Amino acid sequence: MENSKKIVVLDGYTLCAGELNFDALRAFGDVTVYDRAAQADVARLIGDAQIVLTNKAQITADVMAACPQIEYVGVTATGYNIVDVAEAKRRGIVVTNAPAYSTQAVAQHTFALLLESLNRVGAYSGQVRGGAWQASADFCFFSEPMEEIAGKTIGLIGFGHIGQSVAKIALAFGMNVLVCVPHPKAGWDDVRFVTLDELMKESDVVSLHCPLTEENRRMIDEKAIARMKPGVRIINTARGGLVDESALAAALESGRVACYMADVLSEEPPVHGSPLLEAKHAILTPHVAWAPLQTRRRLMKIVVGNVEAFVKGDPINVVSR
Incomplete structure (x- = not known):
């Protein structure tokens, strides 16, 4: 040629x-x-x-x-x-x-993670297959706490294509949506643009949708977690380097963070001993949110x-x- x-x-x-x-x-x-x-x-x-x-x-x-x-x-x-x-x-x-x-795929995966945390579908399915429901005397078998998504406040850090798609889904679920970005976007009257400090203090769920830079590397660290609500849920479908994984694992162990849901880690594939692999209440998927x-x-x-x-x-x- x-x-x-x-x-x-x-x-x-x-x-x-x-x-x-x-x-x-x-x-x-x-x-x-x-x-x-x-x-x-x-x-x-x-x-x-x-x-x-x-x-x-x-x-x-x-x-x-x-x-x-x-x-x-x-x-x-x-x-x-x-x-x-x-x-x-x-x-x-x-x-x-x-x-x-991958806008729609990553937004979809964001809610797949959140709904798993709230509805415990995987845990219940495993228990049914394992015989726990069959052994129960009751019509309904309650073993895992579940929560409604409606009425919860989700805080979005980053509001590009994916963040905006997540906001639309969140609003459809009846969530309150907070957004932290340098410049608020017009046409989003149903969301509230806030400072990072306000977002962390008010959100039941914090979801990361920003690029990784040297300025925001490990932005979710021990100090940031301390500013959040006790029992906060954190979702990361952006970049693993946005969080301090050791601090997050410690917060999961103490219960300060109720659940960390991530499709990304700071090192991929993770090495043995990576702090989040053994942390309780961590829901991890292998960087597949983008991949339908x-x-x-x-x-x-x-x-x-x-x-x-x-x-x-x-x-x-x-x-x-």
Whole structure:
């Protein structure tokens, strides 16, 4: 193919876990897909490719120095903190992301976690299968406390596409919605924009929907938890680094936090001894909120569209300007 590019896909398994493929990229060049890429091997796997797609493998300044022919890095996700964007900009490398592809899926997962905490569906199902209901003398078998979602106050830290979708669902459930963002958004008369301190003091549920930055790393720490209501529930479908996991595990053990529900951890996959793995009242899922098949199809369409736009000289979804 004349003027075709060499394209390398790192950690392709994340997006294509059996049902999808990257064949559409072959219209733009010679494509090599690696299911997984250890960080130590990233530069070697990229080789002399001009186009690199990555989901978790980091494209650091050292990687860019080792692979000076890189012209484009496409992050197959919305968050792009795995790329040294400042260094990419300095080198004239275009970096793109995939915005808004998982909005509904992550909002749905947020409430799947919250409803599990409130309704204890998994615990009850396990007890029924284990024979506890059969052994009961009563028509209804009560072993787990349950709570209504209506009337509770949920505080959203971050109010992008996902945060707004969560707010809509929360309002439909009859929840009160507080939002903490630097700039309140027009058209949201049913929510209340508040300071972070107000949100923490008033919320029954605190839900994180903000990007991870150096400024907010471990923002949910011992001091923050102390400002929250006793028995607060905390949801994290954003980034694991937003919480101090040791402080949170201690708060779960003491009962200060009633439940922590997360689809993300600070280290993924977690290592043995990670403080939240053994903490009581922690509901953890393995970074799958974004991953329904329909969502991944949407993501693939965006990823291919980003590459096509770059090859044609008019890149879209650029985060390195």
